[in-house]
Amino acid sequence: MIPNWFEPAAMAAFAPLLGAVVLSTVRTARIGSLIAILASGLGFAFACQLPWQMRAGVFILVDPLSAHVSILTAFVGFTTAIYSRRYIAVEIESGRLDETRARQYHALFMSFLGFMVLALLSNNLGVTWVAVEAATISAVLVVGLPRTENAIEASWKFFLLCGVAIALALFGTVVVYLAALPALGAGYAAMTWTELARAAPQSRGTLLNLAFVFLLIGYGTKASLAPLHGWMPDAHAEGPTPVSAVLSGSVMNVGLVVILRLRSLMAANADAIDPGPPIMALGLLSVLFAAFSLWGRRDVKRFFAFSSIEQSGLVAFAIGLGGPAGTFAALLHMTVHTLAKSAVFHCVGRATQRKGAPSFQVIAGLIASDRALGLTLAVSIVAIAGLPPFGVFASEILILTETMRQYPWLVAPLVLGLLVAGWKLAARLISLCLGEPTSGYGPTSGWVAMLPAWAHLGIVLVLGVAMPTAFAGWLVAAAQAVP
Amino acid sequence: MERIVFGTLPYDLAHLLGGVTLLLSFALLSQRRIAATINTYACQAAVLALAACWQGYVQNAPHLYVTGIITFAAKGMIIPVALHRLVRRLKLAGGVDAALGIFPGMALGVAMVALSIMVVLPTTVQSQALTREDLALALSVVMLGLLMMITRKSALTQVIGFMSLENGLILAAVSVDGMPLVVELSVAVLVLVAFVVFGAFFLRLRAQFDSLDVTHLDRVGSAHR
Numbered sequence: 001m002i003p004n005w006f007e008p009a010a011m012a013a014f015a016p017l018l019g020a021v022v023l024s025t026v027r028t029a030r031i032g033s034l035i036a037i038l039a040s041g042l043g044f045a046f047a048c049q050l051p052w053q054m055r056a057g058v059f060i061l062v063d064p065l066s067a068h069v070s071i072l073t074a075f076v077g078f079t080t081a082i083y084s085r086r087y088i089a090v091e092i093e094s095g096r097l098d099e100t101r102a103r104q105y106h107a108l109f110m111s112f113l114g115f116m117v118l119a120l121l122s123n124n125l126g127v128t129w130v131a132v133e134a135a136t137i138s139a140v141l142v143v144g145l146p147r148t149e150n151a152i153e154a155s156w157k158f159f160l161l162c163g164v165a166i167a168l169a170l171f172g173t174v175v176v177y178l179a180a181l182p183a184l185g186a187g188y189a190a191m192t193w194t195e196l197a198r199a200a201p202q203s204r205g206t207l208l209n210l211a212f213v214f215l216l217i218g219y220g221t222k223a224s225l226a227p228l229h230g231w232m233p234d235a236h237a238e239g240p241t242p243v244s245a246v247l248s249g250s251v252m253n254v255g256l257v258v259i260l261r262l263r264s265l266m267a268a269n270a271d272a273i274d275p276g277p278p279i280m281a282l283g284l285l286s287v288l289f290a291a292f293s294l295w296g297r298r299d300v301k302r303f304f305a306f307s308s309i310e311q312s313g314l315v316a317f318a319i320g321l322g323g324p325a326g327t328f329a330a331l332l333h334m335t336v337h338t339l340a341k342s343a344v345f346h347c348v349g350r351a352t353q354r355k356g357a358p359s360f361q362v363i364a365g366l367i368a369s370d371r372a373l374g375l376t377l378a379v380s381i382v383a384i385a386g387l388p389p390f391g392v393f394a395s396e397i398l399i400l401t402e403t404m405r406q407y408p409w410l411v412a413p414l415v416l417g418l419l420v421a422g423w424k425l426a427a428r429l430i431s432l433c434l435g436e437p438t439s440g441y442g443p444t445s446g447w448v449a450m451l452p453a454w455a456h457l458g459i460v461l462v463l464g465v466a467m468p469t470a471f472a473g474w475l476v477a478a479a480q481a482v483p
Numbered sequence: 484m485e486r487i488v489f490g491t492l493p494y495d496l497a498h499l500l501g502g503v504t505l506l507l508s509f510a511l512l513s514q515r516r517i518a519a520t521i522n523t524y525a526c527q528a529a530v531l532a533l534a535a536c537w538q539g540y541v542q543n544a545p546h547l548y549v550t551g552i553i554t555f556a557a558k559g560m561i562i563p564v565a566l567h568r569l570v571r572r573l574k575l576a577g578g579v580d581a582a583l584g585i586f587p588g589m590a591l592g593v594a595m596v597a598l599s600i601m602v603v604l605p606t607t608v609q610s611q612a613l614t615r616e617d618l619a620l621a622l623s624v625v626m627l628g629l630l631m632m633i634t635r636k637s638a639l640t641q642v643i644g645f646m647s648l649e650n651g652l653i654l655a656a657v658s659v660d661g662m663p664l665v666v667e668l669s670v671a672v673l674v675l676v677a678f679v680v681f682g683a684f685f686l687r688l689r690a691q692f693d694s695l696d697v698t699h700l701d702r703v704g705s706a707h708r
Contacts, residue, residue, distance in 0.1 A: 124664070126663070126664040126667065126668055127664075129668070129671070130667065130668065130671045133671055133674070133675055134671075134674075137674070137675070137678055152685075156638075156682060159678075159679070159682060160632075160641070160645070160679075163645060163675060163679060164629070164632070164645065164648070166675075167625070167645075167648055167649060167652055167672075167675075168625075170652050170656075170668065170672070171621075171622070171625060171651075171652055171655055174618075174652070174655045174656050174659055174662065175618075177659060177662055178607070178614065178618070178659050181659075181660065182609070186660055186661025186662075186663075187661060187663060188663050191662075191663060191664065204606075204607075204609065206605070206606035206607070206608075207606055207607060209606065210602065210603070210606050
């Protein structure tokens, strides 16, 4: 059974991977950054065609869910590749990265991106697992690239925690296969998401329960749900900032999409436990834990990593709620958070280069010293804090109303978490962007440099103010793909 | 495929090999010297390779022989030799710094095996006898690998714990009837293992740590920020 890897659908993943192969032979970082932009742009272009190529093969699954998240990931990868060009150039000028590592950065970033899209588009649990593993290894190497003591420690911790997690996920994969064996027989079918979903009612419920535990721990670590989030703040704080932009959205999304598919698998089986409450519990724990962890953070990147854990928890909570409205809200929140958070990290990266260190003591009064950068960061934080008119506000209201309908008593802790986090984000917005500017010696950034971030923010704004009917219909279709 | 039952050769030998794999996990848990730990790991990989080949014969699945050969060559020979060289070159002390004594470690290990059996056997009542018992053995190996990672302080022995955990995964994958992609998955697991060994080399050669003691790793998380 030879899959056709060069079909347009698979090319969304293979364009960045081919880019990575080419990049490993390129000698200069400047050309490398252009190839990375080209490869991720091609990947994005192929991803944009996915909605017209719906199909479920043995290895590749293009349904509205995988297409939507793939487009999102490819888009963030593309804008971050554009952003990386200048970021890496500044890093080389300042001597924090040498030419060799800058080249490695572009190659690893592309392989990371390609494997993530492959994991999203995969219809086979085994292929998903291999792609997630490969993406993890690429991400670990990128995080360790600055070669500082802390970066190496962070990447080792990242690797061990995620390595154990994906090992447990593989055990879960074997058990899922075993659960579906009586219904589907030996062969590829029992490892295929679409076939598993079809045969879920006849699968062994007890075995699905066992698999659920392992897969939830495994992919929940990727989604950085508390208490499995240990790798996330360190990896963000120590790795190159453009990677944080992608880590924060896309890696978490891969984990969350697998959990979403798993939920629909479990829900279809009468003997299996209800997957909603455990997922909601992890989600709510993440929201509360991360919201209170925002207090007392002195590192800007670490601060926003905890904010990502909170948002991932909120998405998981909505996934646990289930139903068309819950899943719709989860997908909308995933989309707007990914876009807004990568905009935040684009700004934080520039601010760090300008002021010298990612610390709240060093970065302050940005609007006074760097108008474009400060305003962009301020708007991004307003968006991420869930304030109107941005899309995050809309998705949070949707999640809250759905919670009110299903579990009214859970609204209180959820609102508490959101308010605590929003309060701290607003306080940090004031200290970062307003007030007396600190001295900066790095290069300033004009409005043009902020274009990728504004592209993200523009989409988030439109989704918050006037969501196009076509987009709403598209998300409804994506939610229906995992009933 | 004929139904495999207790008392027939296919069943008994598969069961024996799975049992020996688990026994070697206990041996790993109780080993106190680094060189002996590496040798025990190599033995476990060799037994696992035999188990994969036997499953290949029983299930009439030739690709499992490939898994067996890869496992034996890489985990039974290349990685142990590399680890021995690493130990000699870096002049690591002979002892293993365990956070737990032998008795508590073994007692916890037995508890893990009991837990695995209690979890797996009731959930698989309708499955084939061989599959369910092999799954229980594999889960036990996974749990003991985790336990070893938790109870050892040195990065090198943690790495061996991780690799032994992966052995449990391969045992699970080869024991399940007709699982596709086993070779591909075992190669992917091998990449992960190779990477972890490379990471341990790299960490050590950087000479940024006084020892391979991973309690240093808390530094990033707490003290600095």
